[in-house]
Amino acid sequence: MTDKPLLTIEDLKVSFPTRKGLVEAVRGISLSLGREKLGIVGESGSGKSLTGRSILRLVPKPGVVTAGRLEFDGVDLQRASEAQMREIRGQRISMVMQDPKFSLNPVMRVGEQIAEAYRTHQKVPQAEARRRALDMLAAVRIRDPERVYRAYPHEVSGGMGQRIMIAMMLIPDPDLLIADEPTSALDVTVQLQVLAILDDLVTQRGMGLVFISHDLNLVASFCDRVVIMYAGRVMEVCDAKNLAAAQHPYTRGLLNCLPSIDGDGRDLPVLKRDPAWMEHGL
Numbered sequence: 001m002t003d004k005p006l007l008t009i010e011d012l013k014v015s016f017p018t019r020k021g022l023v024e025a026v027r028g029i030s031l032s033l034g035r036e037k038l039g040i041v042g043e044s045g046s047g048k049s050l051t052g053r054s055i056l057r058l059v060p061k062p063g064v065v066t067a068g069r070l071e072f073d074g075v076d077l078q079r080a081s082e083a084q085m086r087e088i089r090g091q092r093i094s095m096v097m098q099d100p101k102f103s104l105n106p107v108m109r110v111g112e113q114i115a116e117a118y119r120t121h122q123k124v125p126q127a128e129a130r131r132r133a134l135d136m137l138a139a140v141r142i143r144d145p146e147r148v149y150r151a152y153p154h155e156v157s158g159g160m161g162q163r164i165m166i167a168m169m170l171i172p173d174p175d176l177l178i179a180d181e182p183t184s185a186l187d188v189t190v191q192l193q194v195l196a197i198l199d200d201l202v203t204q205r206g207m208g209l210v211f212i213s214h215d216l217n218l219v220a221s222f223c224d225r226v227v228i229m230y231a232g233r234v235m236e237v238c239d240a241k242n243l244a245a246a247q248h249p250y251t252r253g254l255l256n257c258l259p260s261i262d263g264d265g266r267d268l269p270v271l272k273r274d275p276a277w278m279e280h281g282l
Contacts, residue, residue, distance in 0.1 A: 005032040006176060006208045007055065011068035014050045014059055014232075025050050025063075027232035027278075033176070037202060037209045039219035039240065041254075042229035048212045051229075052178045055210075056089055073175060091121040094169035095178040096162075103165055104153040110164050111137070111149030118171045136167040140197050159190035163197065170201055176208040184214070195222050216243065216254055228254070231278045250277055 014026035026047040031038075040048045054065050057077065070077045072093065080088070097103045105113055114136060115129035122129075130149075137145035140163040153161065162182055169177060179198065183191040199222065202209045213219050219226055220243040228236045228251045236248040246252060253271040 005034055006073055007033040007210075008069055008071045009051075009055075009067060010070075011066075012051065012054060012070065013066050014047070014054055014063055016063050025232050026054070029229070029232070029234045031227055031234065031237065033208050033210065035175075035206050035208050036225065037199075037211060037223040039211045039213060039223035039226045040229060041213055041216055041219050041226060043214070045231075046229040047232040048229055049180050052095065052180055052210060052212055055178065056093055056095060057085055058095075087121075090117060090169075090174070091172045092174050093176045093178065094172065094174040096165050096169050096180065096182045098181045098184060104161065106153050108152075109149070110151050110153060110156065114149075114164070114168045114171055117168045121172045132171060133167070136171045137164070139170075139201065140164075140167045141193070142167075159186050159194065162186065162190075162194050166194070166197060166201070170205075173205065174207065176210070177202065178210045178212070180212045181214070182211075183218070191218070216258065220244070230273075233278065233280075235277065249274065 009032070010030045011028045012026055012030070013024065013028050015022050015024045029047070029051065040051065042048055050059060053059050054067075055070070055072070055077065057065070059065050067078060072088065075084070075088065077085070077088075104110070111130065111133050114133040115126070118124070118132050119126070119129045124132075134145045134149060137148055142148050142160065142163055148156065148160065148164070156164065166182070182198070183194050186194065195218070198209070201207075211219060211223055220240045223240045226238055226240050226243055227234055228246070228248065230250050235250045236246055238246050243251075244255065246255065250273070253269075256269050257271055259268060
């Protein structure tokens, strides 16, 4: 991580009012990110996606987001105007959602959507935006960019849809990319291809990446550092290369639940949760 963090989060909380009272989905997490690959892992409902959405102020109402500090490259995201946030979203911070089929406009051609993402932030002629879109499709290793440019979202596969979303999010050349389980709906071989593309683009452009996932092995092999979340709290932060030696009992429990191809055939252990974890995080 660089000396000066690109993103700093201190005491982030996200809560939702319900008929039974206030539900705290994120409970005071703190982390920092440089121009590196940071993985966030945990079970469903642990607050991973809400943390990513909070950075861009995309938590839906009636959700309430508060933080002691939420700063991106010197900009206070809590106090930034909506006009400032529109400039930051996409141009400086992009987010790849989980399922491209729900993120792409079904009645617009793929290439037009990518070009529109570029022209939203760069006042360039349509021909220039088209050229840039074709270049980005080639950058994410799509073999026939011209054909895919003219295609509609329903005409492409899931793996190609994810590549298209990555191209759309990276065409404005952002400083930070938030990828919310971008490979969860893909088969293993396509997962590896998409991750290789992300790795190359992030490294070449010197970006920061927040990679949200359920897959500990995937994150350990791909990211530089890993944040483990449970019930809206950070349980542990460790270097990805040392994830197998993590000490927190929750992290150990998640690792022990992973099947191994050379295992001894015994049943996998059931993760035992300590109620104290909900009250005490990092």
